Amino acid sequence: MPNATIRDVAREASVSVASVSRALNGATNIRPELRDHIRDVAKRLGYVPHAGARNLSLARSSTIGVVVPDLHGEFFSELLRGMDRQASELGLHLLLMVMHGEADRGVTALHAMRGRVDGLVVMAPQITSDELFAHLPKSMPSVLVNCAPHEGVRPELRVDNVAGAVAVIEHLAAGGCRRIVHVAGPEANIDARERLRGTREACARLGLELRVLQGDFNEDSGTAAIATLHAERAAFDAVFAANDMMAVGALMALKRAGIAVPDQVAVAGFDNIPLTRLISPALTTASIDIAEFGARAVVRLAGLIDGAADDTLEWRAPIVIARESTRQPPKNTTENPIRRGDRE
């Protein structure tokens, strides 16, 4: 037995569909007794409006699409949590779309969003902007999050990866490190590239030795980096990984190799995922409030959907959360505002 439709309710209540619609949507131009009667009938029939039909006729789905490259790890889980909290507050639903790294499948999926969502929050650090724009439905409001740079202005949100990396290197230098190893993220990933750039700049400016090893943002590649260095008997006193998971991998490998952290080698990551404060030694990392970041993207998208003009590229500058995995700088060396300890 299929679900009741608005016409079933209308027939059962001996009124027109228009009245039913009015009764259930709280229109004022309806007699209160009639409204109550219709509501009773609807409840009795167990009528639940068909959201799809409603969306079609209203040309509005109250749903926003979230495009992310991956769901692995705590970064996305935090981001999603922040977006969900905000969306729920605004009465919006979240349709998840994971690109799984495959650009072509991603394009298909992007198309599938048309008529399903009112707008998109797109986080695609691994795709080129041209590719992205070519397939973003033209009239679809969208907020770009950490996407590659591109022509023109668009509503956009970005982590200042360069500044974050610079701050980490400065923190390491202040703690006395001189020979830095950077475990980079995937080359195609814009976040990874900018963190590398910030690292290069800061090391050059501060006269630090820099060795760059290629990683892929997974824990294993952090472990592998240490193995490589070990095999070469390379000398280094700090490892800065382009994200926390790789830093964790490196940290574990160093511990297994019996190298003292931070006394022999300092370790730092990027992202401040929740587990960084739980491992031992707790990991120093560059932090933005990931959940807030996600929530902000949703707020701006909601504004866009409601027709607000918005062409801002908004930046979030990470701060360094100094924990046990790096040596603390001497008290008064606070050229840059570096936050100590934990936020919670």
Add this chain to the structure above:
Amino acid sequence: MPNATIRDVAREASVSVASVSRALNGATNIRPELRDHIRDVAKRLGYVPHAGARNLSLARSSTIGVVVPDLHGEFFSELLRGMDRQASELGLHLLLMVMHGEADRGVTALHAMRGRVDGLVVMAPQITSDELFAHLPKSMPSVLVNCAPHEGVRPELRVDNVAGAVAVIEHLAAGGCRRIVHVAGPEANIDARERLRGTREACARLGLELRVLQGDFNEDSGTAAIATLHAERAAFDAVFAANDMMAVGALMALKRAGIAVPDQVAVAGFDNIPLTRLISPALTTASIDIAEFGARAVVRLAGLIDGAADDTLEWRAPIVIARESTRQPPKNTTENPIRRGDRE
């Protein structure tokens, strides 16, 4: 300029809407040249079908709703990852619905799913079944995951929490522990209640002393439990928390208090979230493959949507992953199959 519709394409290509539909959906009863012509025109106009309209007329959305109580922590992130992987494989989209603990808002949201999704995976360990069934749209296929027990059979998936808790207690006992503290989860939560029940049963059977403290599944309540015990100068040699996050909180608190784990007090959790193997000492925990669990729910829901008959209550029995936070049992005491070390 709004997006092109199928009628725009039809007009531009001088054919009927039916032909356009046929051309774009790969129907065979259309002349190849005409099909190609239509596809060219569609591409030129940048036509992207309106999924909402398509769904309405097909009475199928290719979307499944995921109802979860919360998005905090790695358990849900892993579950979601598994579900997404499977859904994407089956060509399904995921619409996220977080209940945020509020039962009434949850009900509204459940209703909002009608006409938006083809089916639901409902994970609602904190809601009573009556409440749930009363508001699950009658004709909506749904797979229940870790829900409270109820009358009748339904497609359902459950972690065998009792068996998992029993296995953990047996493992602790085998390692020589005699005075167990159990940090329980929220009383309204069915998982929490069953883990407590398993703990009670096993302790009674094995003649172990048991102290139960109330927790709420968050890290803090694990910490708080240790503080309580400390204040009372209580004697105990093992802490079994009803989930990993509380176990982590307890572990951290014990470390801060200078109590050796596992030598003075053993610690075990439940869920095997990814970070359990990264902290130090690595946490012993009861494990199911969370991602697989989620994927399985999606597979069964997809079957249900396609009309398959399915009334099975499927169980997943956790195994104990013995790590550094508990003492290992002597070699030949393997009454129950307990897995050593780490998977991966």
Add this chain to the structure above:
DNA sequence: TTGCTTCATGTAACCGGTTACATCAAGAGC
């Protein structure tokens, strides 16, 4: 040529809502 089949194409109904506009009754003003 006629009649029948086959196949490509078009027409229009339908999915289940919303809502502009038409209609109609009641009350007000004269």
Add this chain to the structure above:
DNA sequence: GCTCTTGATGTAACCGGTTACATGAAGCAA
């Protein structure tokens, strides 16, 4: 009594697709 206004209610078009059925042309056999 008549017109005008006001407000409740109904009718039907519309959102943008899909598809059952109608149509008509081509192919083929007799």
